[in-house]
Amino acid sequence: MAELEVKGGKKGAPRIDLTPMVDLGFLLITFFMFTTTMSKPKAMEIQMPFKDENMQDEDKSKIKDGTALTLLLSRDHRIYYYNGIGDDPTKPPVIEVTYFKDKDGIRDVLINKKKTVRDLISQGILGATDKATVLIKPDSTSTTGDLISILDEMTINAIPIYAVVDITPVDREFIQKTEAAN
Template identity: 85%
Template sequence: MAEIEVKGGKKHAPRIDLTPMVDLGFLLITFFMLTTTMSKPKAMEIQMPFKDPNMKDEDKNKVKKDEALTVLLSKDHRIYYYNGIGDDPTNPPQVEVTYFKDKDGIRDVLINKKKTVQSLISQGVLNAQDKAIVLIKPDSTSTTEDLINILDEMTINAIPVYAVVDITPVDQDFIKATEAANPQ
């Protein structure tokens, strides 16, 4: 305990010995350091591609047209989409327009695509390992919010395979042709 020393007859200011407080401070610091839990590093899970040693190089990155859905993000929160990968500009796909809305929006399109792929698997057109694949192509006029919303839709609808890829000039021509046919 701290003692107050009084010498002689003169009254001086009392002197308190604070040496034990240093020991108490170190004990508290040691206690809190040993009892705290360190934050664990957070890491995203990524799905690495399956490596098949028997697969040829030309077949490694091929996406089947029946399992693919291409989503084009554009200005004013418009979403253009078509089935397949749209690699043949001489035979353009049927491009549709939708928005992020509850009824007849992009969510319904994704659900229908999953059902279509499942029916093709049950008919034997696709293999049992095949899944719906969504190619997301944001245009330079689209917003970051639209990209985040479409990625949320992939998670909500449990789309197993999707990729954000650069939009091609052919896809931009599809958007222009669809806008010209359906002015809004």
């Protein structure tokens, strides 16, 4: 409440007691703390495959060589890639190099792979349910940012099936041979 102090017959200046304002401030702070929702952490949902040591080969899902594209993430933001799975030792795949760039980058490679799979389906070589499948194999020299960027590219290009798998010694050998040739 405001009071007027009068001393010796002069007009007094009003004096305001601010004690109730402190109580009101704490009530408001408490109210907003309880009613505010905190920002939720953003996380990417990853579905991990079921791993069973006793599973038979015919029960495992198979990737057709015509639908597969293998990406090898390496140092200096390099992406080595080849069509197929690369599991035939008599015919090693042709390894090519690209980067995360706008022109002739990994996005163009993914778009071309999707187009190739659509063409193979229209020719009757692949079934109607086959889709482009990308195997992402990060090397120990690649960065986490590269993995996140390639996962973003999968989302941007609407690649329905992709998997992050361990890089094999054969794939590391492919990288070394390609670097030595260049």
